[in-house]
Amino acid sequence: MARSTSSATVHKFGGAALADADAIRHAAQIVAKRPARAVVVASAMRGVTDVLLELPVLARRDERQALRQSIDELRQRHLVAASELEEDGEELAGAINGEFERLSEVLGSIGAGSSADPAINDAVAAYGERMSASMLSAALNIMGVRAKVVDATQIIRADATHGNATPDFPRTAAAVNEQLLPLIGDQVVPVVAGFIGSAPNGAIVTLGRGGSDLTATLLARALNAGSVMLWKDVPGVLTADPQVVPDARLVPRLHVREAAELAYYGAKVLHPRALIGLRDETRLFIRPLSNPESLGTEVTTRRDKAAEKRYPVRAITAIGSQAIINISGDGMVGVPGIAARAFGALERAGVSVALISQASSEHSICLVVPTAVAALAHDALAAAFAQQLERQEVEGIDVEKDVAIVAVVGLGMSGTRGVAARLFAAIADAEVNIIAIAQGASELNISVVVDEKSVAAVQRAVHSAFRLDKIGGGAATASANADVVMLGFGRIGREVATQLGEVARTRSLHVVAVIDSSGYVFDPRGLSKRRLATLAAAKASGTALANTPKGVRASAESALSEVRRHALTRPILVDVTAGDTSAVLEAALAGGMDIVLANKNPLAARRGRRGGLTRSATAHGRRVLHEATVGAGLPIIDTISKLQESGDKVLRIEGCPSGTLGYLFGELGRGTSFSTALRAAMTLGYTEPDPREDLSGMDVARKGLILGRMLGFSGELDSVSVESLVPVEYRDIPAPEFISRLDEMDGLWRERVEEARSHDSVLRYRATAGRDSVRVGLVAVSAASSLGALMGTDNQFSITTSRYHDNPIVITGPGAGVAVTAAGVLNDVLKLAGSR
Ligand code: ADP
Ligand code: ASP
Ligand code: MG
Numbered sequence: 079m080a081r082s083t084s085s086a087t088v089h090k091f092g093g094a095a096l097a098d099a100d101a102i103r104h105a106a107q108i109v110a111k112r113p114a115r116a117v118v119v120a121s122a123m124r125g126v127t128d129v130l131l132e133l134p135v136l137a138r139r140d141e142r143q144a145l146r147q148s149i150d151e152l153r154q155r156h157l158v159a160a161s162e163l164e165e166d167g168e169e170l171a172g173a174i175n176g177e178f179e180r181l182s183e184v185l186g187s188i189g190a191g192s193s194a195d196p197a198i199n200d201a202v203a204a205y206g207e208r209m210s211a212s213m214l215s216a217a218l219n220i221m222g223v224r225a226k227v228v229d230a231t232q233i234i235r236a237d238a239t240h241g242n243a244t245p246d247f248p249r250t251a252a253a254v255n256e257q258l259l260p261l262i263g264d265q266v267v268p269v270v271a272g273f274i275g276s277a278p279n280g281a282i283v284t285l286g287r288g289g290s291d292l293t294a295t296l297l298a299r300a301l302n303a304g305s306v307m308l309w310k311d312v313p314g315v316l317t318a319d320p321q322v323v324p325d326a327r328l329v330p331r332l333h334v335r336e337a338a339e340l341a342y343y344g345a346k347v348l349h350p351r352a353l354i355g356l357r358d359e360t361r362l363f364i365r366p367l368s369n370p371e372s373l374g375t376e377v378t379t380r381r382d383k384a385a386e387k388r389y390p391v392r393a394i395t396a397i398g399s400q401a402i403i404n405i406s407g408d409g410m411v412g413v414p415g416i417a418a419r420a421f422g423a424l425e426r427a428g429v430s431v432a433l434i435s436q437a438s439s440e441h442s443i444c445l446v447v448p449t450a451v452a453a454l455a456h457d458a459l460a461a462a463f464a465q466q467l468e469r470q471e472v473e474g475i476d477v478e479k480d481v482a483i484v485a486v487v488g489l490g491m492s493g494t495r496g497v498a499a500r501l502f503a504a505i506a507d508a509e510v511n512i513i514a515i516a517q518g519a520s521e522l523n524i525s526v527v528v529d530e531k532s533v534a535a536v537q538r539a540v541h542s543a544f545r546l547d548k549i550g551g552g553a554a555t556a557s558a559n560a561d562v563v564m565l566g567f568g569r570i571g572r573e574v575a576t577q578l579g580e581v582a583r584t585r586s587l588h589v590v591a592v593i594d595s596s597g598y599v600f601d602p603r604g605l606s607k608r609r610l611a612t613l614a615a616a617k618a619s620g621t622a623l624a625n626t627p628k629g630v631r632a633s634a635e636s637a638l639s640e641v642r643r644h645a646l647t648r649p650i651l652v653d654v655t656a657g658d659t660s661a662v663l664e665a666a667l668a669g670g671m672d673i674v675l676a677n678k679n680p681l682a683a684r685r686g687r688r689g690g691l692t693r694s695a696t697a698h699g700r701r702v703l704h705e706a707t708v709g710a711g712l713p714i715i716d717t718i719s720k721l722q723e724s725g726d727k728v729l730r731i732e733g734c735p736s737g738t739l740g741y742l743f744g745e746l747g748r749g750t751s752f753s754t755a756l757r758a759a760m761t762l763g764y765t766e767p768d769p770r771e772d773l774s775g776m777d778v779a780r781k782g783l784i785l786g787r788m789l790g791f792s793g794e795l796d797s798v799s800v801e802s803l804v805p806v807e808y809r810d811i812p813a814p815e816f817i818s819r820l821d822e823m824d825g826l827w828r829e830r831v832e833e834a835r836s837h838d839s840v841l842r843y844r845a846t847a848g849r850d851s852v853r854v855g856l857v858a859v860s861a862a863s864s865l866g867a868l869m870g871t872d873n874q875f876s877i878t879t880s881r882y883h884d885n886p887i888v889i890t891g892p893g894a895g896v897a898v899t900a901a902g903v904l905n906d907v908l909k910l911a912g913s914r
Contacts, residue, residue, distance in 0.1 A: 086115045086262060086303040090272060090294035093124040094311035095367050096210045097647075099162035106217035108309065108370050113223045115262055117297055119272045120214045121290040122206025123159070125645020126152065127273075130203050132643070133185055140190035149185070151602065153178045156209050158603075163217050170216045174209055181205050196240035200274070200284045204231075207271035207290070215269040225267040228257060234275030234293060236283050243275060243283035245296050247355065250275075254300035270297065291349035298360050305361040308348070313366045314374030315340070315347055317546035318394045321670075322534050322699040325547040329375055329392060331385070333489050334362075336392050337377045339523050343432075343485040344397035353377070386490030390497050391544040396533050398482040400432060401452035402513060405459065406442035409471025417443055423462035429455045433483055433525050435516040444514050446527055452477050481513060482533040485525040486540060492521035501526070504543030508535050534699025559586040560911035561604070561646040563671070565634060565662060566655035567592045567623060570676055570706075572614040573900035574652060578907065579607040587911055590649075591641050597624030598637035602644040634662045642669040650910050652903060653677045663691060667698045674906040676706035676899055681787070682780040684794050692787075701910060706902035708735055708781045709873045709893045716905075717889065718788055718877065727880040728789050730848045735781040737871030737894025738764045738772045739843040744870055747840045752827035753820035760817075764871060764894065768813040773803040778845050778854045786847035793852070801855030803843070834858040840866050864888060871895070 091105045109116050122130070129152055136145040153174070160170040184201055211227050218225035235249035261268045272290025277283045285292045291308055298306040315337065316326040332340075334353055341348040347364060356362060358379050365374035386392075410416050417436060420443060424431055433446040447455045459475050466472040491497045498517070501524060505512055514527040528536050541547065562578065564571050575589050588604025592613060599605065599613060616626050624631040632640070638651075642665075651666040653659050654676045663673055663680055673695065675681065680691050681704060695702045705715045721728055734740055741764055745755035759765050765772050779800045783791070786798075802809075805823070808816055834841050839858040842865050846853045859865045868874050873893025878886040892898050 086117060086298075086301045087112070088117045088119060088294050088298045088301070088303050088306045090119040090290055090306070090308045091121060091214065091367075092290065092308070092310045093121045093126070095309050096121060096214065097124040099159040101367075102159065102163060102210075102213050102217050103221075104367065105214060105309065106221055106223070108367075109218060109267060110221050110223045113218075113267055114265070116267050117258060117262070117301065117303075118214060118218075118225070118267055118269045119290055119294040119297065120207060120211040120269060121272050123155065123210050124647070126155075126206040126210075127203055127287070128645050130206050131199060133181075134188055134194070134198055134202055137185050137188035138190065138192055138194065145185065149178065149182060155603070156213075159213060160216075163213060164220065170212060173212050177205055177209055177212075197281055200240045201282050203284055204271070204274045204282050207273045211269050211271040218267060218269070223267060224265065225269050226261060228261070228268045228270050230271040230274050230293070231276040231280075231282055233257060233270060234285075234296065236275040236277060236285065238277035238279065238281065238283065240277075240281075240283055242286040243277065244351075245275065245285065245292070246278075247296070247299070250296060251300040254297060258297070258301065286349065286351075288346060288349040291352040295352045295354075295356050295362070298362075299355050299357060302357060303360050305363065306356075308362070308364045309367050309370075310347065310364060310374075311367060312347060312364075313369070313372065314364045315345070315377075315393065317392070317549055318537055318541050319345065319347075319396075322396070323394070323538050323541045324701075326541070327547055327549045329549065330373075331376050331378055331380075331382060332392065333381060334377050334379050335522060336487055336489055339485070339487045340393055340395050343395045343483065343487065343523065343525070345393070345395040381489065386488065387494070388490075389544070389546070389549055390488050390490035390494040391486045391501075391540075391546070392488035392490070392549075394484065394486050394537050394540055394544075394546070396482055396484045396537055397432060398530055398533060399449045400446050400481050400483055400527070400530075401449045401455075401477055401479045402444055402446050402481050402527055403452070403455060403459065404442055404444045404474075404476045404478070405463065405472060406476075407466070407471055407473035408441065409466065409469065409473075410443075411441060413471070419462055420445065420459060423458045424455055427454055427458035429458065433514070433516045433527065435514050444527075446481070446483060446514070449479050452479060478513070480530040481527050482530045483525050483527055484533060484536050484540065485523050486544070487523050489522060491524070498524055500543055501540060504539045505536055507543075508532070508539035510536050510539075531697040533697075535696050537699070560648045560650050560907070561588050561590045561602075562907060563638070563641055563649060563651045563666075564589060564592045565651055565653045565659060566677070567594045567613070567617050568654065569896050570899050570903070571652075571654040572617065573896050574654060574903045574907075575610045575614065577900050577904045579610060581904070581908070586647075587907070590646060591637070592623060593634050593637045594623045595634070596622030597629055597631040598634075598640070599623055599626060599629050600637070600641055602646065634659070635665065638662055638665055638669070648672075648911065650674060650907055652907065653680065654903065658683070660691070664694060667691075667695055667700050670698075670700070672700050672910045673702045674706075674903055674910065675702065675704040676903050678707045678777075678780045678784060681707060681784045682795055703906035703909060704784070705906050706899050707784055709875060709889070709891075709902075710737075710895065711898035711900075711902035711905070712873060712875070712889055712891050712893060714785075714875050714889060715788070717887065718785070721877070721879055721881075722788075726882075728877060729880065729883075730846065730878040731785045731789070731875055732844065732846045732878075733873065733875035734842055734865060734868060735845055735873050735875065735893065736772065736778045736843060737873060737892070739778070740868060740873065740893070741871045743841050743843065744868070746827060746831050751821075751824045753824050756820055757817075768816075770804050770809070770813070770816060774809075775800045775802050775843065775854050778843060779852075782845035782847045782852045782854050785845070786849075786852035789847060790849040791847065791852055798852045798854065803856065830856075838862070842866070842868070864890070 095105045156174045164170045215225045215227045233253045235246045236243035272293040313328045318326040320326040338353045341350045362377040429451045436443045463472045510532040517524045591600040623629045649671045651671045652674045779798045844857045871894045874890040876886040876888045
């Protein structure tokens with residue numbers, strides 16, 4: 079019997095662990111350290127399940143070309159990994175080609191216009207796990223560890239619920255005894271594809287998204303294993319999803335009930351049913367691939383009362399895409415069995431209810447269900463309460479979509495007073511409205527329902543209210559992985575791509591797409607340095623991206639939606655255009671991208687009802703960094719943010735944020751005439767093609783507005799007071815005429831310069847930003863002051879805060895130019911790539 083194998087160890091490698099050949103080798107090495115009595119479970123390569131599940135959709139829509147292209151890309155990705163693993167063999171490549179032929183056949187059998195078939199979806203999805211099991215097994219054998227793929231459908235037996243099957247434990251345990259034990263006895267490592275199994279009729283089923291975790295714990299249960307290791311791309315179970323809460327911390331030990339509750343309430347790190355039936359003797363660890371020595375998180379049945387007392391709330395989680403159904407009516411008061419009837423109806427309709435809450439007046443009950451089944455749930459309830467509706471005991475059954483559940487979880491909550499109050503206060507401070515509240519009798523979990531848009535903000539606020547960033551298990555380690563999408567490929571964009579290429583060797587950073595106004599070039603595996611150089615040369619000589627080899631003609635919006643169809647790693651959109659890109663940026667945020675801006679417009683734009691880009695980013699749990707929008711590469715935005723994070727209050731920022739105007743006034747001060755100085759600036763490329771853009775002060779006004787908004791200024795661009803340096807009569811004439819008439823203004827400027835000089839002063843174009851006002855305009859300052867001493871195109875900013883009050887922080891340096899601006903962008907990209 080299985081008892082004798084209690085020293086078995088089940089290792090499960092998630093998608094991130096199997097992203098490419100290097101990752102697969104790394105996983106194999108972990109097993110190779112202790113191969114005795116090891117059993118391996120493989121997930122599909124990262125992102126592959128998502129792509130596979132799209133294929134039947136394309137087939138049904140008869141999008142044959144897109145279908146073929148997606149299959150080819152997948153095949154290519156697997157073949158590249160296979161050839162890197164097995165340097166001089168063909169066996170693995172042959173096996174993979176065979177799998178792809180069968181996959182193409184299955185897809186070919188799907189008729190255009192046919193309706194979705196869950197059995198076919200499962201059959202298609204299964205290829206991902208099967209191929210990575212073959213690759214992992216090959217990698218082990220190459221390393222000298224005897225390993226063998228065992229067909230998962232012959233081991234994991236389940237019911238016939240396609241897409242979310244429930245395992246049949248007794249039959250699975252029998253298959254494990256029959257097929258895995260002999261291999262283990264012969265010192266062969268069995269490699270089993272995760273996520274899949276077979277229905278009683280032999281059809282392939284899947285165990286629900288993330289189901290490889292369940293495969294692993296199921297095998298561990300059947301083997302009575304000593305331990306299960308779930309190897310992931312995170313340090314373990316964290317206090318929150320690190321993609322949403324950047325300062326999430328590792329929880330070194332988690333009680334099994336806490337872990338189950340987190341998994342059930344949406345924490346993707348563990349499959350919701352993975353812990354069911356796990357034996358007490360089996361130790362479960364969620365461990366970091368990037369640091370195989372670390373034990374990560376141990377999920378245990380032992381309680382740690384001291385830790386529970388210190389951290390009554392252990393972690394936060396959220397489930398999005400939910401709908402709330404409200405059943406209300408005066409006639410419900412005091413009538414027994416309403417909730418039971420509602421539950422019964424939903425159970426019969428196959429709808430699982432994530433949360434229920436009833437006001438103590440019994441006037442209403444609300445239930446939360448996934449949006450996808452909201453209509454079904456509504457109809458089932460309407461039928462169940464038909465009589466009550468008719469008699470008007472129940473007045474209405476209303477559905478509200480786009481809500482999310484946020485749950486705080488911790489065993490220590492029961493018996494600790496004030497947890498709920500702290501939770502609600504944190505949410506109120508974040509200015510978010512709570513739609514419904516539920517607390518289970520176990521007091522292991524308090525859930526609140528909030529507007530989906532606020533779900534990220536709520537998690538961060540609650541995380542900090544319960545001081546979870548202090549839990550002491552170490553931070554979510556930084557891994558500098560990111561896929562970069564360049565929006566704009568002009569001079570700055572090209573320089574950013576070049577600089578990225580130089581640092582990319584030591585980090586896993588790839589430019590995967592470049593987009594311009596004509597179209598885009600995209601390769602989900604990353605554009606090579608050489609390819610980027612060729613594209614840059616083409617662009618520099620005036621060729622639009624759409625006209626380059628493999629360039630595609632498209633609007634920026636459709637380019638982005640094409641990019642979003644692929645599974646990218648921590649994607650970052652870099653906007654180096656000068657246009658109105660709000661729609662593209664919104665789509666990027668909604669698609670899970672972080673944003674880096676050199677483009678000022680999105681931050682200076684009218685903020686509208688949704689509160690602008692930064693608000694929207696917060697709501698999506700994404701970040702927007704924009705160092706290069708003010709002072710090019712100078713650390714202005716970063717300094718302001720750091721001061722604010724440290725609790726200082728930034729009161730005022732004053733300075734010269736325009737290299738162009740800085741140059742102009744420097745020259746005027748030296749006695750050069752206005753027309754000569756401006757023409758020189760134009761020749762040197764310091765101005766916009768129409769120099770009135772600079773002289774009007776609007777560029778400086780935008781920078782002032784961006785700074786002001788960081789300090790709480792609530793106005794728009796038209797509430798910035800701007801002094802234009804273009805006299806009224808010159809504002810509407812054509813640009814060439816303006817340029818030819820520059821000499822007419824020389825007299826006026828000479829007078830102004832002389833007047834200032836008579837007071838030992840010089841002219842500067844200055845921006846002053848505060849919470850209450852933003853002003854930009856011409857001033858005369860003492861030649862001996864630091865602003866007066868400013869040279870050439872240098873910028874200067876002085877930052878006055880509560881702490882730096884009498885002696886502000888002053889930052890001076892080159893504030894214009896392609897190389898320094900690109901460096902500012904690059905810093906932001908690295909910051910995002912390293913912080914998640
Ligand atoms: P696997 O590669 O094994 O399939 P998953 O990708 O399913 O792993 O799970 C890991 C992901 O879960 C992380 O990248 C992280 O974004 C997410 N996650 C959500 N909540 C948590 C949490 N509390 N702790 C750790 N990771 C979390
Ligand atoms: N590959 C499957 C998924 O993406 C199963 C898993 O990763 O556990 O859901
Ligand atoms: Mg998973």
